[in-house]
Amino acid sequence: MPTEIDLLRVNGLTLSFDDGAMKKDVLKQLSFSLLRGRVTALIGESGSGKSLTAQALLGMLPQEAHVSSGTILFEGEDIRTWSEHLLQSYRGGQVGIVFQDTFGTFDPLYRVGSHFQELYAVHAKLSKSKAKERALQLLGEMQFPDPDRVYRAYPHELSGGMRQRVQLGLALAPEPKLLIADEPTTALDMPIQADILRLISRWNRRTGASVLFITHDLGVVDEIADEVLVMQHGEIVESGSKLDIMTRPAHSHTKALLADYASLSAPNQASLAIGSGSIVKVRDVSKSYRAHHGWGKAKSQINAVRNASFQIGEAELLGLIGESGSGKSTLSRLLLQLDTPDSGSICWCSKTEPRRSVQWVHQDPLASFDPRWTVAQIVGEGLDYGCKLSQDETRARIKHALDSVGLGEEFAGTYPRQLSGGMRQRVALARASIVQPRLLILDEPFASLDMTQQRQMLALLRHMNERQGTAMLFITHDVRAAMLLCHRVMVMRQGEIIEQLPAALLPHSDHPYTKRLLAAIPGFAHSSNKKITKGVICT
Known part of the structure; x- marks a missing residue:
């Protein structure tokens, strides 16, 4: 009672x-x-x-x-x-x-x-x-x-x-x-x-x-x-x-x-190799939108991205962090050619064709799926375009993609609504990786994953990077994950890239905004008085 x-x-x-x-x-x-x-x-x-x-x-x-x-x-x-x-x-x-x-x-x-x-x-x-x-x-x-x-x-x-x-x-x-x-x-x-x-x-x-x-x-x-x-x-x-x-x-x-x-929560000690060339070079790119406020209301301009310049190297893991609304997702849409910049240039190197060799893992996986399709149809969609595989080869590729993200073949016939948020995110990653892209753009890929799955996904992303040479733009709110996975990290604020530095040096940044992002990590303020060892948080 x-x-x-x-x-x-x-x-x-x-x-x-x-x-x-x-x-x-x-x-x-x-x-x-x-x-x-x-x-x-x-x-x-x-x-x-x-x-x-x-x-x-x-x-x-x-x-x-x-x-x-x-x-x-x-x-x-x-x-x-x-x-x-x-x-x-x-x-x-x-x-x-x-x-x-x-x-x-x-x-x-x-x-x-x-x-x-x-x-x-x-x-x-x-x-x-x-x-x-x-x-x-x-x-x-x-x-x-x-x-x-x-x-x-x-x-x-x-x-x-x-x-x-x-x-x-x-x-x-x-x-x-x-x-x-x-x-x-x-x-x-x-x-x-x-x-x-x-x-x-x-x-x-x-x-x-x-x-x-x-x-x-x-x-x-x-x-x-x-x-x-x-x-x-x-x-x-x-x-x-x-x-x-x-x-x-x-x-x-x-x-x-x-x-x-x-x-x-541990620092990245992995030795990750980067190729010598570049996949894409972005120079002084800007993008703004006109916000509509209804009949008779004045329109306002939102500067989503302002004079962004950076490049992504072959097999590089590049992190992009910043507050919500800072322009991270807009920048990814520009790279995917879903939007066009108002000014500046995006130059794809080595004959890279973004529509074929760049894949995107969406922040909200459920919104990116057709609810009428099974997991097998969703994951295998990319194989319908120019792969010319037999049905047996297609099934084998889908099975391998599901296995690689920790979902067995038994999930192939399920529908998105029958999956948890973490499972949907893994399906989205399987769909993106099955066509073996040169660049993978990951927009908050770990938001729905528990700690165990995050660790598994980090290992999978590293495996794709090391074995296939897949470069990645890792967009995240989780500063810890960016430091753990990436070679370099870019910090974005109000549409501007304010800092680019090696991931290992991010905790030592002198920029006030970056220091504020680090200080906001749960437990960061008192981390000097706390450690985690053998599955126990010690005070």
């Missing part, structure tokens, strides 16, 4: 998927509590059941899911017995939700402001003027320098990180009793991530509300959590206070997660 300090309690929850041919338990006898006023982190590898657990708590399970046993008690009442009308009031009103998929949250036909208007009309009965006032205040708290522009924007006009911040603002708007945040900082750069973590912590302390924070970043767990739940294969294998879990883990899986985090 729940106690007075339990806001939500799960007892013996078992969830199965039944496709008619077979029944499989995906959540097994889950039992845990979310305490009032506490931040509980739910960690585990991709596919362990974290997001399904959140969906169960919201009463938003897919049709093929079946709860065979257990109760979900919110303030002592089992939500499984509630009507759809009560559940609608519960979702978004009593419980705020931040999903991992930013595109799927918004109606693309409506501006951001309309989403706030609808939310306040349903849950707070506010007038349009009062709703706009509250929405602009929240957008300011989400660290937007121009809340009014964001309020008028359509979702597709915002970067992934900006959409994630808007989604968090929508979740907090009705002042819920519980915030369920499924990877809410994956698309955010380090300074904004630090600001958002502080905002959630302040909101938690001010309101006494509870937070279920689903994440794969143990640095974030160390920064924000009070309690920790560890999931593996649909089961809670360990739970306890943050101090106990991070410093005295008992389960082997928890120790493995901490060890993977330690390996990703």
